[in-house]
Amino acid sequence: MPVPASEDSPAPPRRGPPPPIPVTVLTGFLGAGKTTLLNRLLADPALADTAVLINEFGEIGLDHLFVRPVEEGIVMLSSGCLCCTVRGDLVAALEDLLRGRDNDRLPPFSRVIIETTGLADPAPVLHTLMTHPYLAMRYRLDGLVCVVDAVNAAATLDAQEEAVKQAAMADRLVLTKTDLLATAEDAQALDALKARLKRLAPGAVLLDVADASAATLLNAGLYDPSAKIPDVARWLAAEAVAAAATGTDEVEPNHHDSRIRAFTLATDAAIPAATLDLFLELLRATHGANVLRLKGIVKLKEDETTPVVLHGVQHVLHPPVRLPAWPDDDHRTRLVMIVRDLDPKVIERLFNAFLGVPEVDAPDRAALTDNPLAPPGLAR
């Protein structure tokens, strides 16, 4: 991971490429209300210059300037790993949009919304935006919005692990069909669902569809266009994740949810770039498939005044971004991770091993077998 040179501003230099176009990915299980929500959002004049990519046109017609269908088409990355695929169809559709815009065939849209199919794993969509050399330059992920049907979500989350993954990876969670909940039991079930979603995605903003708007759902990324300095604290939501980490034991063991854990790592220590590189490489190589999302800001030893921002989805790490300065008073390294089938302690020990933090209370034998750097077979 080459750490880039400091930039004076997230905006590119005047004669360079245009600023990347924000992309919002809209997920949610079958019939959860994605298209209905999209339809409502597109009626907002603030989204008049939005291009929409949608897998299939459902019963609700979208009346918008450029709504484009995309076919399902998964392409494997050269690593050959199933979980880090990119979508060839999506690459073609996103390239086509840019061509149209650059040739004045299309109006100069300033935002893209991609509605996925209900069964979709969001990871390949995010990988497409993060790994394609040209698309990663012209587009940037703004956020992942997951629509959750308040009537059926509990049963769906119990039965479908993809629904759990969609919710766990989200930056924004929108509860639909709350208008259909009438009884006291319904209200109780809704509270339980909200608590469940908060455990799954403690860093995500959870809102009712009645409050869903361009203002509340969009600009979830690092760069809010209205703010000159990236709002890292809002984007990371490290405090919310840390606060929720204490309550995860209540999860019923049979739920798919119990496989998901959200946690933060924080340190005051400055990390040499080469050490960070090695840590991330080992994390990707040994646990990449289980790290559903990684967000972070890192204090580098080489220049403690210009932190690096990280964003990863499973094996795929977005090229790190060097900030010109710390965005606020918190100058600690903070990593926020959503993992599946992985004990946060394993990552914590790996991180501490790279930082040189001794495992003071580990007995000798455990220090050997628990060593996260030990060769496979020796480590537990």
Ligand SMILES: Nc1nc2c(ncn2[C@@H]2O[C@H](COP(=O)(O)OP(=O)(O)OP(=O)(O)O)[C@@H](O)[C@H]2O)c(=O)[nH]1
């Ligand atoms: N009562 C109520 N019905 C809703 C709400 N949101 C969506 N619906 C209804 O739920 C049904 C499915 O909505 P869609 O917007 O098509 O859902 P979708 O997620 O796009 O569906 P797929 O594309 O098939 O996955 C439609 O009949 C909508 O009218 C809501 O907030 N309240």
